[in-house]
Amino acid sequence: MTRRTPMIATLLAAAAASVAIAVPSQAQSPASCRLTVTDIDGIPNNEVKAIELNENVDDIFLLIDGQRFPASGTVSFSTPGQGRPASAFGNPSRVFNAGEEIKMKVVESDPVFRDNMGTNRFPCSPMEGRIPFNDAGAGAYAVEVRVEEI
C-alpha cells in the first residue's frame, strides 16, 4: 500500500502534464466554421424577417458567399414585420475554412435587376444573432444567423 500510492500519484501527474501540453496546441490551430440560418431568438418561423419592404411585394433570396438560398425561386414578403422560416430558404448552411471571410447578402429580385437589401461580412469565428441587412434606401431585413466552429 505504501508503495502503490506514490506510483498512482506519478501516473496522475504524468496524465495531467500530457493534458496541459495538448490544450495549447489545439488552441493554436484555427477551426473551420459553419454558418447556418437558424432560430436564435426562440421564436420559430421568423428566421428571415422583413423590417421594411422594398416594394409592395418583395421577392427575396439570400446569397452566402455567392451561393443562392433557396437554390431556385424566391420567398415573398408582403407585410412589414412578416417572418419566414429558414426552411423556406432551403435551410441555408455553409462551411468556411479557418480565416476565411463570410459574405452574406439579402437580395430582392426584380424582373430586370436586383436590389441589394444589405451586405454583411463575418469572420469565421463563433457568433450568433439577428443580423440587420439595411444598406438599401428602401427595404430592410433581419436574418437569424449562427456561426459555430467545426
Ligand SMILES: [Ca+2]
Ligand atoms: Ca426565430
Ligand SMILES: [Ca+2]
Ligand atoms: Ca425592388
